[in-house]
Amino acid sequence: MPVICTFSGIKIYIYVERNERHKIPHLHAYHNEDSVVVDFEGNVLEGSLPRKKQAMLVAWTMMHEDELRENYALMLEGKLPFRIEPLR
Secondary structure, eight states: OOOSEEETTEEEEEOOOTTSSOOSOEEEEEETTEEEEEETTSOEEEEEOOHHHHHHHHHHHHHTHHHHHHHHHHHHTTOOOOOOOOOO
16 A cells, blocks of 8 residues: 655555454554554554654644545545645
8 A cells, every 4th residue: 555645754554444443544654663543533543653753643644634534535436545745
């Protein structure tokens, strides 16, 4: 799955997981050896990143909630997601 955004060493992906553990739209973010699953409202569902990185990710998620939902809808239709601007 393509990366939809990268900033401060954080790589963000969206997967469409049907009948999986997280049944709500969410993203996966990775930084070095750490990973976290966050819903589109910024709530952590699983895992964690270093404190400052996670705070940055949650802020970015909340700022781009509409775009994340648009990407998720595209993926449900079998289309590729678009890139979203990084946190600056």
